[in-house]
Amino acid sequence: MLSAVTKCLLSNSVAGIRMMSHSSLSGKVAIVTASTDGIGLAAAQALGKRGAHVVVSSRRQANVDKAVELLRSEKIKVTGTTCNVGKSEDREKLVNMTLEECGGVDILVSNAAVNPFFGNILDSTEAVWDKILDVNVKAAFLLTKLVVPHMEKRGGGSVVFVSSVAGYQPFQALGPYSVSKTALLGLTRALAPELAQSNVRVNCVAPGIIKTRFSSALWASEDMVDEFKKQLSIKRLGEPEDIGGVIAFLCSDDASYITGETVTVTGGMNCRL
Template identity: 60%
Template sequence: MGKLSGKVAIVTASTDGIGLAIARRLAEDGAAVMVSSRKQQNVDSAVKELRNKNLSVSGIVCHVGIKEDRERMIQKTLKEYGGIDILVSNAAVNPVFGPILDTTESAWDKIMDINLKSSFFLCKEVVPHMEARGGGSVVFVSSIGGYNISEFMGPYGMSKTALLGLTKALVPQLAQKRIRVNCIAPGLVKTKFSEQLWKDSGAASSAYAQIIPMKRFAEPEDCAGIVSFLVSDDASYITGETVVIGGGVSARL
């Protein structure tokens, strides 16, 4: 039996990249996992892939910025698995790239709604169900960009910085409910979300890799084991912390 045997997890934006790697690892470690994405075909593909590995997963279309979608995801999880023990809030967007003063109000609102607001409210909506199980664990997926904010990704970086603060802010109330809340801050991970930064094998990509002490970009799986640890009993006395997964890149506010 795995260390997460008997646990039920929700992982948002989990049909590709970091989210899929986390969902796979939690399921490999024994959890039943609800995966989600905004597109049905992506949900179907991820569920098929994971079930082919004999993992206990289900899936649902969920736009985390829509309250009704979040509620449907929660209710489907309760119906299929009987409770919720783990939430990994991974969904994020970055619709703009350029100087921060060029950011439109609509782009600002979209970034903050998905990256920050939805993370808080999904956590709030899941907490009563975790409390009914005697406790649980929440992990927010931030970014090293929340520490070292890029000149051309200002709003995105700020939203990720806010997740570091949200993690701290939730600790006092959630601790009383036996719910731990932590955060991870990955560096540049080789996913579709970030492929413009790493896929080009030219000078710019090589130069960026050289500033990473480990001299490579992260793989999604580099994040998955840390999350599995944080939501397990091995981390039973860890809450309010952010783990930087940055290959040695300095990260301080």
């Protein structure tokens, strides 16, 4: 009887070790854009706590310094730099610095986004569309193009785009932004089969209403929050950590058979079949 119990405990212990190593990102290097606040910071924390060396960035050095200090206090391996993903020289600097400091890149989380317009979509200007598409879509693709050759050298990698529930159901007064998030759903599907032959997986996360500074206009008033809650099965707004964990999962070996997919993290908001 005792030997049987011991055998069972040893078996479960080995299984536990396997599970831990399976989801571990130890030795991986992860670039996360717009990662000094909100969803980006939560993604960096989730990846870092699973063992990845994270490279965080923001347009402002003060924000980078603050995020690096926080992550280091949480015993996370981190490197930080300024980066405006809308500028080609900044994208190249981000990737080159990652290679020099960390020796390679395994993961890209493309989280950077802008929304300079709020109103009737027909009132949006060409400059608005250029800005939104340059940062939200084109930069996501061009960063992927930069990092893929380096992922290939390391045997593969993982790319995660951060879209939005607005990509499925456009938000009122956020037409151009919503369209840019729909484009990321298509970019995920277009890239996944081409990069699979290089063992690079491409997936997407579509958050619902998450309490971040970027989305504060959507949850600033109690009346707006109450209206959103009527659409939710889980009667609360999301937190950045709710998204960070899903991103880390998609970058782990636990998701090794997942590519070309978009995971909606919405608290049960009805946005797709």
